[in-house]
Structures are given as C-alpha cells and as structure tokens.
Amino acid sequence: MRPAHLCLAVLVAALWGVNFTVIEIGLEHFPPLLFSALRFLVAAVPAVFLVGRPKVAWKWIVGVGLALGVAKFGLLFIGMDEGMPAGLSSLVLQIQAVFTALIAFVVLGERPTRLRALGMAVALGGVALAAVDEGTAGPLGAFALVIAAAVCWGVSNVLTRRAAPPDSLNFMVWVSTVPVLPLLGLSLLREGPSRDLDALRALDWQGAGVILYVAWITTVFGFGAWGWLLRRHPASTVAPFSLLVPVFGMSAAALFLHESVTPLRWGAAALLVGGVALTSLAPARARRVDPSRTPEAVAH
Template sequence: MPLRHTLLATLVAAAWGFNFVVIHIGIGDFPPLLFSALRFTLAAVPLIFFVRKPDVPWSIILGIGGMLGVVKFSLLFIGMDTGLSAGLASLVLQTQAFFTIILAALLLGERPTGGQLAGMFVAFLGIALVASTVGGDLSALGFALAIAAALAWACSNLIMKKAGPVDMLSLLVWVSVIPPIPLFALSFMFEGQEAITAAFLNLRLEGVGATVYIAFVATIFGFAVWGKLINLYGAGKVAPYSLLVPIFGMTFSALLLGEEFGPLRLLAAALVITGLAINQMSGRNPTALKPAE
C-alpha cells in the first residue's frame, strides 16, 4: 500500500483502540445498555435514508444486528461497567478471532491450519495469564463478560461470512437499525426509568462527545475507511493492521486513564498479540474481513 493508505489504516486502528477509552468515559455518564442504544441510533440515523440496503437477506442483517449489536456490545459495556479496564478490554476482546476459528470448525467443517492452531495456543496462554490477575482492578464478572462478548462477536462473524463480499459501510448502517429498540427496551427493564432520566438530565459534554465519537468516528468513519482499503488491496494486506488495536487501546488507557498493567499483564498482552500475528500469517483466515472494533 502507498504511504498515505498505510497511515490511514494505522489511523483507523488508533481510532478503534482509543474507542475503548471513549467507552469507559461513556458508561460513566450513561448506563451501559442505554449508551449502546444511543451509539447504534446515531450510527443508523440519518444515514439509513441515504445508504442503499446491501444485497443480502434480511435474516443476515437481523442476525448480525442481534448478535453483534445487542448481545456483543451489551456484554462488553456491562463488563467494562462491572470491573474490566479499557486496556484489558481491548486485549481480551481479540479472542473473537480464535473463537471464530473454533466455531467455523465445529459448525462449518473448516479445518484450521497448523498456524492457526499455534496462534490460538499462544494467545490463550496470554488470556490465561490475564485471568490469573483477577482481583483488584479486574473483576471475575467483567473478565467473563468480555470473553462472552468475544464469543458473541465470533458468532456474528459466521453470520457475516454468509453475506459474502458486501460494502462494509452500507452493511453497518443497516445492521445499526436493528439494535436500538431491543437495547432501549432492555435498558428500561434492567437499568430503570430513573437511571435513564438522570442520565439525560445530567448530560455532560464528555458523555455527549463519547456518544458522537463511538457512533461516527469508530463506527461510520472506521468501517467506511477499512472497507474501502479492503476493496482496494484485499483483506490479506489490510487485516494485519488490526493487530495494532490492542496496542493502541492499552497505550491510550495507560496514558489517559492511568491504567497500570505490570509485568504479568504485559507478558500476557505480548502473547495474545503474537498469537494474533501468527494467525494472520497462517493463510486461510475466516476473520480477515472483520475489523477489530
């Protein structure tokens, strides 16, 4: 890729890494389910009136919207609200790549390559090290919900795989139409009218900015640019830049939120990123078209 597109791919990875810091800020101002509902509402409206529906069945749009938009992001946001730091969230969530390989093998009969198995082994050693640090700033519930979110993301990857090659932006806009109503309903049921009302009555610039960023920068800008680069150069050249997402996520969290990792977590991060790199270089990759955040 020419330098300008290399820098653009790196910028998208940085935007997705910074997004975990933004989520941390957002759930400080909004209950997590409500924050997720607002994210998808802004991502869908008004673009839904200007972006043509992709040529895929409604069942795929509903499946991705439900699994990715409702399940994955609900689990992630609640996990971060109950004891999972932004930096660790950006790292643990990357296990979606390996859950996708496992599910593709079990459900679609896709045999993983030796490189994918090796990458999976190395990365899960890193995740085991993260799990061993549960306590203090990392709750067992927050960690478990992040793993469950990664599994839900993997399920949505398999649904997305059935969509075939489609325009990433148009798919994301139409997928974003699905989550708001169930998310608003879940927020009303579990977070309560009082918490929702208080969030809107006590709006801060930080919370509004976080909502705008996650909807337009991380979702619309990120997926539009990522999809364009994949169309130009292919997934094999673009997907490796997703390895930068947890690096940016942990760096931004340390610099802006004061998150401390320590030697054990840094070793865990190195193992997970190394495992992801081995997976990316191993050839057949069922997650190649799936951006990191």
C-alpha cells in the same frame, strides 16, 4: 499498500483502540445498555437515509445486528461498567479471532492448519495470563463478560462472512438499526426507566461528544474505511493492522485513565497478540463435509 492507505489503516486501528477509553468515559454518563443503544441509534440515523437500500438479505442484517450490536457490545459495556479496565478490554477482546476460527470450523467446515491451531493455543495462553493478572486486581466476573463478548463477536464475524456484503458501510449502517430497540428494552428492564431518564436529562457536551465518537468515528467512519481498504487490498494485507488496536487501547488507557500496565499484563499482551497474528494470518484448510452439515443446512 500506498503510504496513504497504510496511514489510513493505522488511523482506524488507533481510533478503535482509543475507543475503549472513550467508552470508559461514556460509562460515567450513561448506564451501559442505554449507552450502547444510543451508540447504534446515532450511527444509524441519519446515515440510514443516505446509504441506499440494504445490499444483502435481511436475515444477515438481523443476525449480525443481534450478535454484534446486542450481545457483543451489550456484554462488553456491562463488563467494563462492572470493573473491567479499558486497556485490558481492548486486549482481551482480540481473542475473538480464536473464536471466529473455531466457529468457522464448526459451521463453515474451515479446518485450521497446525500453525493456526498453534496460534489459538498461544492466544488462549495469553488470555489465561491476563485472567491471572486481573484476578489480583479486579472482578473476574467482568473479565468473563468481555470473553463472552468476544465469543459473540466471533459469531457475528462468521455471519458477516456468510453474508459477504459488497458494501461494508451500507451493511454496518443497516446492522446498526437492529440493536437499538432490543438494547433500549433490555436497558429499561435491567437499568430501570428512572436511571435512563436521569442520564438523558444530565446529558452534557462531554456525554454528547462520547456518543458521537463511538457512533460516527469508530462505527461509521471506522468500519467504512476498513471495508474500503479491504476492497482494494488482500485481507492478509489489511488484517494485521487490527493487531495495533490493543497497543493503542492500552496506551490510551494508561495515558488518559492512568491505568497501570503490569509486567504480567505485558506478557499476556505479547502472547495474545502473537497468537492472534498466527490465527488470523495462517491460511485455513478447507475440508469435505457431509451435505447435511453444509452452512445452508446448519443455518436452517
């Protein structure tokens, strides 16, 4: 990988890590579901008029939009709003690699190797340790919501793999159009029209800046740059840089939000990152499957 490409990979990981601190700040301005809806609205418009027509079938765009945009980010934002720390959220969310591997085994028939299975066990041990640490300091319900968000992220990863979009920026922009209305509807039901209107009336420069960051910097630029790197380098070369996300996430939360990082949390980070590294980088072992259990059959 060229030095410029390496720097770009580190930059994207840093932007994604800092994003959790930005989300924490944004939740002081907006209810979580409204905040998530605004994030995707600004990511989609005006970009959707500039990237051209979708390059994959609409079923994949809608599926990923619901799993990633509505379920994953909705649960993540609610979990953080209910007390899950930004730094810990950036760490625990990486368990999505384990759920991705498990779902890929069930749906795509990708049988994990022993090394990948070991990585899953180590990562789950890290999550258990993080849960023990969080249980002494914050609400476990919020912790569970972030775990559920990681499961939904795993679902969206498998759907994206099946979609195999040739242009990740085009795909992400069109995916961003899907969650807007469902999230707005859920916000009206859960958070109420008056709370949403109050948040919009009180919009200031900081609130606008937060929305622009999570929409344009982490979504449009971040996913676009990541896809650009994946088109030029093997996934096994690019993927390890995502392990830097919780490093930047926990560091930014400690620096800007003054979140403490306990020795137990550092231990959880070591186990989780190490386990995710094994899970992500170990090759999957394909297996023969019954025709009735092929991805096409399961999808229908």
